[in-house]
Amino acid sequence: xxxxxxxxxxxxxxxxxxxxxxxxxLVVGYGIVMIxxxxxxxxxxxxxxxxxxxxxxxxxxxxxxxxxxxxxxLADGLKxxxxxxxxxxxxxxxxxxxxxxxxxxxxxxxxxxxxLGPWIVGADLSVxxxxxxxxxxxxxTGIIMSGWASNSKWxxxxxxxxxxxxxSYEVAAGMALLTAIIPAGSLSFQDIIEHQGGWPWQWLVVxxxxxxxxxxxxxxxxxxxxNRTPFDLPEAESELVAGYNTEYSxxxxxxxxxxxxxxxxxxxxxxxxxxxxxxxxxxxxxxxxTNNIWLQFAGAAIFLTKASVLVxxxxxxxxxxxxxxxxxxxxxCWKYFVPFGIGLVxxxxxxxxxxxxxxxxxxxxxSVLLTLAGAALVAGMFWRAWYNIRAGKDAPxxxxxx
Amino acid sequence: MENALNxxxxxxDLMILNMGPQHPSTHGVIRFVITGDGEVMxxxxxxVGYLHRGIEKLAExxxxxxxxxxxxxxxxxxxxxxxxxxxxxxxxxxxxxxxRRAEYLRVIVSELNRIASHLIGVGAMAMDIGAxxxxxxxxxxxxxxxxxxxxxxxxxxTYNYIRVGGVSFDFPQGLDAKIRAFLDTFEPLMEEFDRLxxxxxxxxxxxxxxxxxxxETAKSYGLVGPNLxxxxxxxxxxxxxxxxxxxxxxxxxxxxxxxxxTLGDAYxxxxxxxxEMQESVKIIRQALDGLPEGExxxxxxxxxxxxxxxxxxxxxxxxxxxxxHVISDGTDKPYRVKIRAGSFNATSIVEHASRGLMIADLVxxxxxxxxxxxxxxx
Numbered sequence: 162x163x164x165x166x167x168x169x170x171x172x173x174x175x176x177x178x179x180x181x182x183x184x185x186x187l188v189v190g191y192g193i194v195m196i197x198x199x200x201x202x203x204x205x206x207x208x209x210x211x212x213x214x215x216x217x218x219x220x221x222x223x224x225x226x227x228x229x230x231x232x233x234x235l236a237d238g239l240k241x242x243x244x245x246x247x248x249x250x251x252x253x254x255x256x257x258x259x260x261x262x263x264x265x266x267x268x269x270x271x272x273x274x275x276x277l278g279p280w281i282v283g284a285d286l287s288v289x290x291x292x293x294x295x296x297x298x299x300x301x302t303g304i305i306m307s308g309w310a311s312n313s314k315w316x317x318x319x320x321x322x323x324x325x326x327x328x329s330y331e332v333a334a335g336m337a338l339l340t341a342i343i344p345a346g347s348l349s350f351q352d353i354i355e356h357q358g359g360w361p362w363q364w365l366v367v368x369x370x371x372x373x374x375x376x377x378x379x380x381x382x383x384x385x386x387x388n389r390t391p392f393d394l395p396e397a398e399s400e401l402v403a404g405y406n407t408e409y410s411x412x413x414x415x416x417x418x419x420x421x422x423x424x425x426x427x428x429x430x431x432x433x434x435x436x437x438x439x440x441x442x443x444x445x446x447x448x449x450x451t452n453n454i455w456l457q458f459a460g461a462a463i464f465l466t467k468a469s470v471l472v473x474x475x476x477x478x479x480x481x482x483x484x485x486x487x488x489x490x491x492x493x494c495w496k497y498f499v500p501f502g503i504g505l506v507x508x509x510x511x512x513x514x515x516x517x518x519x520x521x522x523x524x525x526x527x528s529v530l531l532t533l534a535g536a537a538l539v540a541g542m543f544w545r546a547w548y549n550i551r552a553g554k555d556a557p558x559x560x561x562x563x
Numbered sequence: 564m565e566n567a568l569n570x571x572x573x574x575x576d577l578m579i580l581n582m583g584p585q586h587p588s589t590h591g592v593i594r595f596v597i598t599g600d601g602e603v604m605x606x607x608x609x610x611v612g613y614l615h616r617g618i619e620k621l622a623e624x625x626x627x628x629x630x631x632x633x634x635x636x637x638x639x640x641x642x643x644x645x646x647x648x649x650x651x652x653x654x655x656x657x658x659x660x661x662x663r664r665a666e667y668l669r670v671i672v673s674e675l676n677r678i679a680s681h682l683i684g685v686g687a688m689a690m691d692i693g694a695x696x697x698x699x700x701x702x703x704x705x706x707x708x709x710x711x712x713x714x715x716x717x718x719x720x721t722y723n724y725i726r727v728g729g730v731s732f733d734f735p736q737g738l739d740a741k742i743r744a745f746l747d748t749f750e751p752l753m754e755e756f757d758r759l760x761x762x763x764x765x766x767x768x769x770x771x772x773x774x775x776x777x778x779e780t781a782k783s784y785g786l787v788g789p790n791l792x793x794x795x796x797x798x799x800x801x802x803x804x805x806x807x808x809x810x811x812x813x814x815x816x817x818x819x820x821x822x823x824x825t826l827g828d829a830y831x832x833x834x835x836x837x838x839e840m841q842e843s844v845k846i847i848r849q850a851l852d853g854l855p856e857g858e859x860x861x862x863x864x865x866x867x868x869x870x871x872x873x874x875x876x877x878x879x880x881x882x883x884x885x886x887x888h889v890i891s892d893g894t895d896k897p898y899r900v901k902i903r904a905g906s907f908n909a910t911s912i913v914e915h916a917s918r919g920l921m922i923a924d925l926v927x928x929x930x931x932x933x934x935x936x937x938x939x940x941x
Contacts, residue, residue, distance in 0.1 A: 218699040314580050318602065318922070390693060391765055397693065400923050402587060483765045484693025486923045487602055 168280075191283060195272050203423040204234035210422075210476045217480045244411035249312060252408065256310035260303050261409075261416040267299030268420040268427060275430045276350050277461035278440045279451040289350040290338055293431065294331060297386065300420070301327045304395060304405050307417075311408040319404025322487055323388060323395035329494040330385040330392075336502025337379035341365050341372050341435050343509045354439030355447055366436040367531035369516075369524075371509040376436045378502055380471075383428045385490070388421065390479040394487055425475055429468035440464040577605060580922070584613045588691045588926045591936025593910065595929075597922065607917040607925050609910045615940040622900035627653050627867040628727050630900070635721035637885075637902060638938045640683055643669075643676040644880035646725035649900075651806060651876030652887040653727045654861075656869040662858040665729035666808040671742070671850045672712065672724060673807075673878070674843040678749070679708040680881035681789075681836045681843075688833055688930035689760045692769050697760040704752060707745055714738055727867065729860030739851060746844050753840065761837055770833055771824030774916045774928035778827065784915065785908040788883020789839060790932055793819040793832035800879035807878075812849045814842045829931035836933070868895050882906055882933060906938035 170177055208223065208231055215222025223230035248257055271293050273283035286292050301324055308320015342348060344365065345356040357364050366376045385392035396404030406417045433439055440460035442450060450456045485493070516524045578601065583594035592613035598605045618637060622630045634649045635642040647669055654661060686701030709719040716724040716732050724731050760766055776786070781794040791798055799816040801809040817838035819831030869891040877886035883905030892898040909932040917925050 214695075218696050219703045220699065314578065321601070393693070394923075397923070400588065400691075400926050480696050481759070482694060483689060483760070483763060483769060484923075485765060486769055486921060488921065489768060 188283075195283065196269065199269070199272055199423055199426065200419075202426055203419055204238065205231070206422050206425055206472060207234045207237070207418075209473070210479075213473070213476050214480045217477075238415060241415035242412050246411045246413060247408075249408050251312040253310040253312065256306050257408075258413075260307035260310055261413045261420075263299045263303030263306065264420045265303075265416050267296050267303065268423045270296040270299070271427050271431075274350055275427070276354065276434065276440060277464050278457040279351070279447065279460070280457060281440075281461055282351065285349055285351045288348050290342060290348045290353075290435075294335055294338075297427075298327075298331065300424075307409065308405040311405070313408055315401045315403075316405050316407045319395045319397075319401045319407070322397075322401075323405060325487075326388075326392065326394060326490060326494075327386050329491060330382045330498070333494055333498035333502050334379055334382035334386055336499065336506055337375040337382060338431075338435060340375035340502070340505040340509045341368075341379075343506070343513060344368050344372065350434050350439070353435055354441060357438045357441060359438060359441040359443035359445060361438075361535075362528050362532040363441075364436060364438040367528045367535060369509060369512040369527070370531065371505045371512055372436065373531050373535070375502075375505050375509075376432070378498060378505065379436070380428075380432060382494075382498060383431065384475065384478070385494070387424045387428055389425070389428075389475055391482040391484050392490060393479075393484060394490060397484055425472050426468060428475060429471035430464070432471055433464055433467040437467050582607070582922075582925070583610075589929065589936075590687065590934060593929075593934070593936055593939065595913070595925070597925065599922070602921050602923075604917060604920055604922060604925060607913055607920075609913050611907070611910060611939050613940065614936045616937075618941045619900050619902055622897055624896065626895045627869070627897060630897070631726055632721070632723045634887075635723055636937060637904065637941055638880065638882065638906075638935060639720055640935055641676050641680040641881040642720065642722050643673045643725060644878050644885050646722065647673060647807070648876050648878045648880070648885045648887045649889075650725050650727050651878065652874050652889040653867070653869070653876075655874035655876055656872065656889055656891055657727075657863075657867060659728055659861050659863065661729055661861050663808070663855045664733075664857040665859045665861070667850050667854050668730050668734070668859065669725055670808045670812070671847055671854075672715065672722075672730075674847045674850075675708050675712065675742070677843045677881045678840050679705045681840050684881070684930075684933040685760075685833060685836050688829075688927070688933075689766065691926045691930040692766055694760055694763070694766070697756060700752075700756060700759070704749065711738065711742055711745060714741070726860070728863045729858070733859045739854075742847065742851060746847060749844060750841070753837075757837070761834070767823050767830060769923075770830035770927060770931065771822075771828055773824075773829045773924050774920060774931065775825045776827045776912065776916055780912070780915065781827065784912040786883070786912060787905040787908065788880065789817075789835045790832055790905070790909055791883060792817060793835045793931075794827035795819050795821075795831075800877060800884055804877070806876075808850070809846075811853065812846050814846050817842060829927050832931040832933075866895055868893070877903070880905065882909070882935065882938060885938075902941055904938040904941065906932075906934040906936075909934045910939050 170180065173183075175183060211233070212222040212230070223233040226232045226236045248254055274286050274289040274292055276282035276285070304323045304327075305320045308316045308318075308323070311317070342353065345353040347353060347356070353365070361367070365372050367373060388395050394404075395401075396406065401407070406414055409417060440450075440463060441447075442456060442460050442463060445456060450460055577598050580597040580599060581594065582597055583589040584592040589595065594610040594613065595607045596610060597607045616636070618633050621633055625633070631646055631649060634645040637645040682701035682705050686698035690698040712722060712724075713719045714735060715738060716722050718724070776790075776794050778794045778796050781791050781796060786794070795818055797816060797818055800806070801814075802816055817835045819826055819835055821828070821831065822834050823830050871891060871893045873888065873890040875886060875888045877884050884903065885905065886903035888899075888901040888903070889897050890899040912932070913925075913928060916928055920928065
């Protein structure tokens with residue numbers, strides 16, 4: 162943002178005369194654009210999720226509003242805004258009302274530091290990763306508040322579950338992020354991205370075995386932090402009716418749902434920025450990309466593509482896997498993820514020392530090997546999906562049905 | 564009962580949680596009063612009676628054949644068995660012979676119905692554990708079964724197909740081939756289902772060693788069917804008290820063996836149902852191959868007036884022994900019909916088996932017992 166403002170000052174006389182006002186306008190404008198943009202991202206994600214779920218479950222999914230039902234999210238949103246905002250009589254009314262805001266703010270504040278390009282970022286904070294961990298913790302506050310204020314035992318159980326779960330998995334997620342931050346040497350998202358290259362073998366995920374494993378730890382832990390299946394215990398439908406948002410309706414319920422789907426993007430974006438090369442375009446150096454506005458947009462498109470693939474994977478997992486039990490979840494975190502994460506941090510530190518001592522080709526060879534391993538993993542997944550689709554195709558078809 | 568519970572809870576500082584009658588995973592209108600300390604339950608007391616319709620009493624005011632449609636409502640996920648049990652009891656009372664073809668047709672539709680019911684059973688269990696997709700895959704297969712049975716008798720859920728003395732309709736032309744086509748696709752699809760959920764590690768972790776019911780407890784609570792066999796008790800009415808055409812067929816009785824944990828845990832009951840579907844496929848194939856020609860309805864008097872006496876007819880339903888005890892006083896209406904249904908006993912074991920479980924495990928326990936509300940209350 163700062164760099165862009167300097168650029169703006171050189172081009173625009175108004176900005177030279179009133180720098181403070183111009184900066185204020187720029188920040189407000191960027192905020193509005195970003196909130197609009199991510200709202201427009203979270204909405205279609207709900208449509209994608211429902212269509213993907215429909216496809217996986219041999220049904221159709223929403224297909225009435227707009228082409229292929231694409232505008233269903235607008236219709237649902239409008240419907241929820243028009244509905245009565247019901248507050249239970251026995252609820253703590255003030256807490257019940259304000260509980261949605263921390264959840265909403267916690268998710269949307271992360272967009273300040275998540276970059277889409279060298280200039281397309283709210284603020285390149287030098288403590289970006291810490292800031293991200295801090296604001297996502299706000300979500301827990303809101304969920305506990307809603308669970309308590311609803312004055313329903315199911316909501317309370319959901320709130321308690323989410324408190325335990327999110328606080329625990331934040332530790333594991335933090336460890337995994339730390340593992341990747343050590344080679345990058347900075348907590349700023351821009352610095353972390355600039356440390357990586359555009360090609361897959363230059364990404365941090367394949368920098369060392371430690372970061373390779375940290376990628377999986379972070380992905381799992383962030384699923385748990387975002388209350389996604391297989392860790393969707395706070396709103397476990399078959400156990401807790403709807404968990405912390407049982408008593409919510411109308412606009413407030415929409416805000417919970419909205420935050421949840423925006424959070425999907427946050428999960429994808431953080432992984433993209435930290436592990437998967439962020440907005441770097443293969444074969445283009447940073448200076449070229451910074452100076453060309455079209456390359457910046459191309460970088461943003463690459464970033465969004467990578468994040469969307471990860472969003473798709475989360476959706477895919479949600480409609481495939483069953484749910485863990487609450488004690489298994491905590492056991493997994495504190496007995497396996499946290500010690501393993503600490504081990505990864507130590508390994509990453511050793512790797513830094515080791516990489517300085519051995520010739521460059523050794524570390525490069527290891528990166529290439531890890532890239533091949535990752536590619537084999539992805540290819541194996543695709544082959545299996547393809548195999549299952551083929552197996553379904555070869556099965557006899559009922560001509561007498563439908 | 565309730566006040567006593569409340570007092571105890573207050574003195575022990577425990578939480579009372581009311582699960583049902585409207586709750587996504589109680590499978591109908593059942594209510595469980597859970598006494599617990601947060602997530603860990605001390606016990607869950609089932610409260611039944613929300614779906615009581617007085618079906619047994621209704622039987623006393625109806626002529627014998629007119630009660631058959633009411634039996635459909637005893638167990639609407641496996642209505643063929645409910646028809647069959649009543650028809651058998653009345654046939655024994657009257658002492659009439661059922662033609663072989665009718666017996667074979669009864670076996671075929673019963674086993675098709677068993678597959679449909681078990682698909683819902685295992686699918687709903689997967690859904691209660693959080694996986695929604697396997698449930699809908701099960702529903703998809705059940706739709707095909709519904710289509711087959713609709714073609715046979717015109718109904719998709721409450722069939723009214725097995726009547727006193729025989730069955731209501733013969734196979735329409737081409738249904739034989741359609742059932743065979745279904746079975747051919749069903750077997751590979753079961754493999755797909757197994758890959759998707761049965762061997763899923765999370766499901767195994769959720770079910771294995773959870774809600775263990777040992778063989779002695781299972782017997783003393785009167786569990787029947789897959790729940791009893793899941794505890795390792797080798798008892799199947801189709802083999803041990805043979806009825807209808809079952810002695811003609813070869814099939815295995817599937818038993819729990821502690822597949823991934825303790826004998827008699829929730830996973831055993833799940834696996835027994837999955838395996839029973841494959842055994843049903845075997846039985847249907849044999850019955851289709853050996854389907855004899857002939858009448859589909861025995862010779863019945865115009866008005867059914869059995870002599871004074873009583874008879875008991877029991878079938879191995881998808882939920883275990885479903886028995887009808889019919890007492891005649893010599894008129895054209897039964898003096899008393901008593902229905903013995905598996906789900907009632909299965910619900911009563913919840914209080915025993917749920918001690919010390921977590922709330923998430925209670926959901927698994929209820930689903931693994933495959934209880935269905937109309938069969939509990941009748």
